[in-house]
Amino acid sequence: MPTLERPIWRSHLHHSLDSNEHLRESTYLQFTTVSCQGLPEVRTVVFRGFVPNSHGLMVHTDVRSGKISQLRRNSNAALCWYFAKTREQYRLSAKVVVVDAQYAQSHPFSALRDKQWLTLSPSAQQSYWWPKPRTTIGLNDEYQTHGSIPATQNLEQVSPHFCLLVIEPSQIDYLHLATTPHLRIVHRVSQQGWHSQNVNP
Numbered sequence: 001m002p003t004l005e006r007p008i009w010r011s012h013l014h015h016s017l018d019s020n021e022h023l024r025e026s027t028y029l030q031f032t033t034v035s036c037q038g039l040p041e042v043r044t045v046v047f048r049g050f051v052p053n054s055h056g057l058m059v060h061t062d063v064r065s066g067k068i069s070q071l072r073r074n075s076n077a078a079l080c081w082y083f084a085k086t087r088e089q090y091r092l093s094a095k096v097v098v099v100d101a102q103y104a105q106s107h108p109f110s111a112l113r114d115k116q117w118l119t120l121s122p123s124a125q126q127s128y129w130w131p132k133p134r135t136t137i138g139l140n141d142e143y144q145t146h147g148s149i150p151a152t153q154n155l156e157q158v159s160p161h162f163c164l165l166v167i168e169p170s171q172i173d174y175l176h177l178a179t180t181p182h183l184r185i186v187h188r189v190s191q192q193g194w195h196s197q198n199v200n201p
């Protein structure tokens, strides 16, 4: 199939997002990384849109979370997205770029991180000032009882813990269950662009 400026999978995905928009879950996807022991680790994350003029998907996270040390060792990830209303599954194979506070300031991803911070609600911004994830809760962890950060923190300032993940897919395995037989299309990127192949489900 010829390479298109907007690949087929992007058109399908936009259609799925629009059709499932009323379902809150439609922006939740499962995100798998490889642990330091070489084992898969999966968790749910929220899709935050595409990087402008690119096919990179954006996700927010805490730079202190386990997935970051895993991604720094191995940037490969797999994602799985199911749209319940339209009965479509997208399985993505990707490389992930970790855009943290130390990321090159001259790179557009750095400005994008700042911009993404401004899209967060104040309570979501506050969560990036909470103590380090997965550490034991201390008796003095004020946010546990009051649900807010110490008054000294300024929310206009991007938390150094706030991290933008840019997920750059290299393959998308699409499955549509609402047709008989089911439709399965594998989309792969190469130097020449995106190519799609219909395969048996």
Ligand SMILES: Cc1cc2nc3c(=O)[nH]c(=O)nc-3n(C[C@H](O)[C@H](O)[C@H](O)COP(=O)(O)O)c2cc1C
Binding pocket: 028, 041, 042, 043, 044, 045, 046, 047, 059, 060, 061, 062, 065, 066, 067, 068, 133
């Ligand atoms: C509905 C839902 C949405 C979530 N969205 C995010 C998210 O966007 N980013 C994130 O880092 N964690 C999100 N989480 C929490 C993760 O699933 C996970 O518990 C956390 O990131 C710690 O994972 P890690 O220790 O493997 O890094 C979400 C959890 C749920 C249930």
